[in-house]
Amino acid sequence: MTGIIIKEALPGDAAKLLEYANQIGKESDNLTYGAEGLTVSLEQEMEFLKKNAEERHSVFYLAWKNDKIIGAANLNGLSRRMSHRAGLGISVLKAEWSKGIGSMLMQKLIDYANANGIEIINLEVRSDNKAAIHLYQKFGFQTIGTSPAFFKIGAEYVDFDLMYLDLREGIKQ
Numbered sequence: 001m002t003g004i005i006i007k008e009a010l011p012g013d014a015a016k017l018l019e020y021a022n023q024i025g026k027e028s029d030n031l032t033y034g035a036e037g038l039t040v041s042l043e044q045e046m047e048f049l050k051k052n053a054e055e056r057h058s059v060f061y062l063a064w065k066n067d068k069i070i071g072a073a074n075l076n077g078l079s080r081r082m083s084h085r086a087g088l089g090i091s092v093l094k095a096e097w098s099k100g101i102g103s104m105l106m107q108k109l110i111d112y113a114n115a116n117g118i119e120i121i122n123l124e125v126r127s128d129n130k131a132a133i134h135l136y137q138k139f140g141f142q143t144i145g146t147s148p149a150f151f152k153i154g155a156e157y158v159d160f161d162l163m164y165l166d167l168r169e170g171i172k173q
């Protein structure tokens with residue numbers, strides 16, 4: 001796609017990433033935060049991005065258009081007996097939905113996982129988030145089951161599907 005660049009996030013991207021997070025929090029009820037945004041300091045966000053850049057089983061990609069962040073996706077590596085697994089998060093600015101940016105980010109994450117010994121990717125998604133579930137299924141994710149009342153937004157309980165992608169075949173250790 002022309003004009004869109006996907007790069008690994010650096011600590012220096014923290015301010016723009018917080019601005020982006022505040023925007024996407026307002027645009028859907030699919031994330032762990034809403035209009036209040038990500039309540040973390042610039043220093044905490046910089047430290048988070050530094051750790052992501054250093055840890056082999058974690059990575060944070062940003063999609064940029066004209067010097068503005070329009071998408072983000074990350075793998076969060078786990079520890080000890082779960083160190084073969086990583087959790088996945090992904091988002092795109094609403095104005096850019098359904099233009100293939102989520103797919104570009106997913107491909108980057110899966111390529112990274114394959115090249116860095118991540119064997120299983122796990123994620124949780126609102127059971128009614130049809131676009132995200134379609135995207136995950138397109139990349140081979142399978143549904144494990146449904147976790148009832150996974151979110152409570154005000155008085156509303158929201159069910160989530162638990163999904164995973166098994167990359168053990170063909171992995172480079």
Ligand SMILES: CC(C)(COP(=O)(O)OP(=O)(O)OC[C@H]1O[C@@H](n2cnc3c(N)ncnc32)[C@H](O)[C@@H]1OP(=O)(O)O)[C@@H](O)C(=O)NCCC(=O)NCCS
Pocket residue numbers: 028030031090091092093096097098099100101102103104124125126129130131132134135138
């Ligand atoms: C989920 C999300 C990241 C997808 O990003 P995107 O850039 O729109 O993704 P893409 O354009 O690559 O792909 C979206 C796919 O879903 C499809 N789609 C869109 N709306 C759909 C719907 N209501 N039902 C089924 N499929 C739908 C598109 O047609 C496209 O399919 P295709 O690749 O087969 O053509 C984006 O919608 C988003 O940021 N949502 C808010 C945050 C969120 O829900 N994050 C996931 C939390 S688990």
